[in-house]
Amino acid sequence: MLTVDRLPVAIATIAKHLPPFPKVVLQLLEMLRDEDASMDALTRLARNDPVITSGILATANRLRRINAQPDLHDPFVAASLIGIAQVQRIVVTAAMNKFMADDKGATFLFNHSHAVAIVAQELAQLCGVSTEKAYVAGILHDVGQLCFHIMDAERFQEAYRQSMVDGRLIEREAAIFGVDHTLIGAALAAHWQLPEDFILSIRDHHEDAVVTSRLQAVINVAESVARALDIPSSPKNRVTRINSPAVEELGLDWNSPAMHDCFGRCRARFQYMVQ
Numbered sequence: 001m002l003t004v005d006r007l008p009v010a011i012a013t014i015a016k017h018l019p020p021f022p023k024v025v026l027q028l029l030e031m032l033r034d035e036d037a038s039m040d041a042l043t044r045l046a047r048n049d050p051v052i053t054s055g056i057l058a059t060a061n062r063l064r065r066i067n068a069q070p071d072l073h074d075p076f077v078a079a080s081l082i083g084i085a086q087v088q089r090i091v092v093t094a095a096m097n098k099f100m101a102d103d104k105g106a107t108f109l110f111n112h113s114h115a116v117a118i119v120a121q122e123l124a125q126l127c128g129v130s131t132e133k134a135y136v137a138g139i140l141h142d143v144g145q146l147c148f149h150i151m152d153a154e155r156f157q158e159a160y161r162q163s164m165v166d167g168r169l170i171e172r173e174a175a176i177f178g179v180d181h182t183l184i185g186a187a188l189a190a191h192w193q194l195p196e197d198f199i200l201s202i203r204d205h206h207e208d209a210v211v212t213s214r215l216q217a218v219i220n221v222a223e224s225v226a227r228a229l230d231i232p233s234s235p236k237n238r239v240t241r242i243n244s245p246a247v248e249e250l251g252l253d254w255n256s257p258a259m260h261d262c263f264g265r266c267r268a269r270f271q272y273m274v275q
Contacts, residue, residue, distance in 0.1 A: 001178035007187040014184075015191055017150045042087055043079045055090040056082065088132050093117075096139050109146075111232040111274065113139050118269045119229070120222035122262045127218070127250040134218050137201040140194075141219050144185025144202065148177060164236040170206060182206055208241050217246035229263060231270040 002010055043056075053075050060078035061071045072078045079087045097110060117138030124134035148156040155176050163169035173180040186203035200212040201219040211217050220243045227237040253259060 002184070003178055004183060007179060007183065008190070011147075011184065011187040011191045014147050014150060015188060018146060018188075039079055039084050039087070040076065042084060042091075043076045052091050052094045055094055056087060059086060059090065085132055089117075089121075089135055092136050092139055108232065108234065109142060112226070112234075113142055114273060115226040115229075115231040115266075115270050116141055116219065116222045118273070119226045119231075119266045120218050122266050122269075123222055123225070123250065123252070124218050126258060126262060127214070127252065129214050129218050129250075133197070133215055134222075137198050137215055137219050138222055140185075140189065140198060141202055141205045141223065142181060142185065143188060144181035144183070147184045147188060148173065148181060151177060160236075164234070167236065167238050167240060169236075180206075208243055209245050210243070211245045211249045214249060217243070217249045220246045221250065221252070225263075225266070229267060231267060232274070 056075050057072060057078045060081045063081065064071065072081070093114065096113070117135045120134040120138035121131045123129075124131045145156070156173075159172035159176055160169060163172060170180045170182070177184070182203050182205060186199050189199045189202050197213045197215045201216040204210050204212050204216050205219045205223050207220060210220075224239050224242050228239045230237045
């Protein structure tokens with residue numbers, strides 16, 4: 001059984017059995033830290049992956065077809081049309097999809113992670129947090145669950161199934177493995193040398209009254225909002241708490257027209273994603 005003290009050593013072994021974390025995401029995270037990162041540099045990165053390139057072209061060409069314009073075939077021109085933020089979303093989504101592809105329990109996990117990423121990005125836009133960082137952190141927030149699939153998939157799936165009744169997944173994970181997915185996910189993020197605010201967002205996304213950064217506050221609230229909106233639909237989607245200090249930190253007003261519009265955009269974007 002794992003302990004918090006042993007996690008940094010244990011995670012090095014666990015990580016060897018996980019699918020290789022896409023280098024493209026690590027490179028993207030480096031670019032997110034560089035305010036001068038250019039569209040040209042990002043497009044050159046995207047060109048290394050045919051799935052990502054196809055996603056950029058498809059997104060741009062959907063826009064062009066609305067205006068009865070011919071399709072583009074140059075990724076740089078397509079990326080320039082849709083903008084750097086959209087390219088970043090395509091890159092990290094495609095890369096994480098590959099990362100989770102071989103895991104039996106990955107379908108709901110990926111869809112939930114994508115839902116949280118969408119909600120986080122919409123919330124970030126309302127409260128002045130980097131929308132690009134919010135999206136990436138949302139995609140990564142539950143990455144610790146993949147470790148449990150590697151360690152003992154059968155026991156984890158049973159714990160997950162039982163948690164659909166009472167929502168006590170965190171407690172069951174700790175009872176089985178010694179730590180829950182937030183702690184092991186943060187250890188994995190640290191092993192990958194991800195930025196500190198991403199590590200905190202992963203570690204504290206289920207905390208009830210903790211704010212360790214504004215990015216963490218966004219991810220924490222986004223987790224609750226995604227479940228409240230039932231995206232993706234699941235019996236496990238219930239909201240039994242909201243992190244009030246995080247809501248206050250972000251200055252969110254649940255009754256404002258902007259927040260109602262935010263909820264609508266979240267639902268629409270997720271439905272478009274799963275079509």
